[in-house]
Amino acid sequence: MFFGKKFSGHHGTSLSGLEILVLSLIKNNSEITGYDITREINNKFKPIWNASAGTIYPLLDRLIGKVFVKAEEIIDENNRKKKIYTIAQRGLVELEDALEGHFEPSLKTLGTFIRTIMEGIKIDDDMEQVFSCFPFCDRGIDREINKNDLSRENIEYIKKTIKSLKHREKKLKYRLNKMKNQIKSYEDILKIIIETRENNAKPIPIVDDDKEFEDF
Structure with a gap:
């Protein structure tokens, strides 16, 4: 499956599809929280795959350990502690390197997965519109x-x-x-x-x- 598929990164490192997705979200959303990341993923992929805190937070810890992501604790307007994430320079390099030349084939892999699901379930109009966003997904x-x-x-x-x-x-x-x-x-x-x-x-x-x- 796309989320578990490994893509070669810089100096022989590798990123999973989910790590690429999370790094992309952090790159495109400054000071995003783990909750926001989980919500964004579920908004996009919930009919297919459901992200949980038990999956996302350990993954974020691994990305921090690899120095791909930086974390900072802040106090929000409600006087509550929360952790925000930003992408590090090394993470940016790894993300770009992993995507280069690999992302289109990975999308086709995801398309095959989606087609398999669509053949087995009844798709309503909303779901049909979601899947129609994938140009490679020909039912x-x-x-x-x-x-x-x-x-x-x-x-x-x-x-x-x-x-x-x-x-x-x-x-x-x-x-x-x-x-x-x-x-x-x-x-x-x-x-x-x-x-x-x-x-x-x-x-x-x-x-x-x-x-x-x-x-x-």
Whole structure:
């Protein structure tokens, strides 16, 4: 699975998919807490995988031990202690090195995992939209269609693929139509705003130069 997959880092070190994700969150969110990291991961991946404090905090301790991350205890506005995390220079180097040339294949690995899940469960509209964010995640298109295969299994597979594609096409058309309506609505609002500004604009008086300087 993506989260446990190892990626080569600097000087032969390696990072797991989860470590890469956590380092990326820390890099992109200054002074983030362990609670925030757990929440962010769950917001993005909860339908697939659920992060817990028992997973995230030991991982953060390991990253601190490797000098990839720095931790600082502060007192918040409610007078409570909390620990915030920032990425160290070494962690930044390791993250960039691990991602270089490896991240796209890892996304494909995650895509395969997601496809497996999608084949086994009923996906509602919200989940369909989540999975559609992954360009590599093609439901029902996980193998080449063999036109020379006359078996019933191949026939059923092609029927299933066509049905899946039609369903996705319908959803895509719906989203595109919704976007078109939003664009039209915003264009109408913009037009009204511009026209109102023009109608309310005060004319600038033009001075007759000859008359102004007659008595000079």
